[in-house]
Amino acid sequence: SQTIHQWPATLVQPVGSPLSLECTVEGTSNPNLYWYRQAAGRGLQLLFYSVGIGQISSEVPQNLSASRPQDRQFILSSKKLLLSDSGFYLCAWSVGDRGFDEQYFGPGTRLTVT
């Protein structure tokens, strides 16, 4: 069966510090991968998605970046965090070879920028 992991689960970082959040998927090949951010009390905002290794599409301009160094690994990074980067970050995967492909989410990382 497929599983998705995210770490760390919780992170407190000062403004201006770098960020690296990792997401890995097991039990499937060539998944589509997504990074979402959920601000407090709000819905999810898609940040990045990837259909393959090295292929990243960005949905919103920001100081975050994403990389996919391996088929089942998706990394969210920042060189310098802003206060507005605080939120709940969710990684998700899907497979795009069916008529519809629901997305399966990881447990999330709660980031607080101080």
Next chain:
Amino acid sequence: AQKITQTQPGMFVQEKEAVTLDCTYDTSDPSYGLFWYKQPSSGEMIFLIYQGSYDQQNATEGRYSLNFQKARKSANLVISASQLGDSAMYFCAMREGMRFGTGANNLFFGTGTRLTVIP
């Protein structure tokens, strides 16, 4: 314009009763899919139910059913026989262009409805 609108920030329901969570959507694409996700306090997003724009019948999954009214562009979630474990945030989402094998497609999420089940 908002792609997905959920007008109920919070809802209360008595245990064992049914509840309807509203969702309206906006798209000009004839091919789209509608999803409902549940987010308990732990934070994970749990897929509940899916409705395709060309589906003739309303989707059902156990105690969940989707009241799909295409002309009104609404996709309300109905939870029957509510249980205490149903207390959570519920998100409606839409993906446009549901064509076979098109790879990653973006999900647009609503702002969510917090459901509280009262014992």
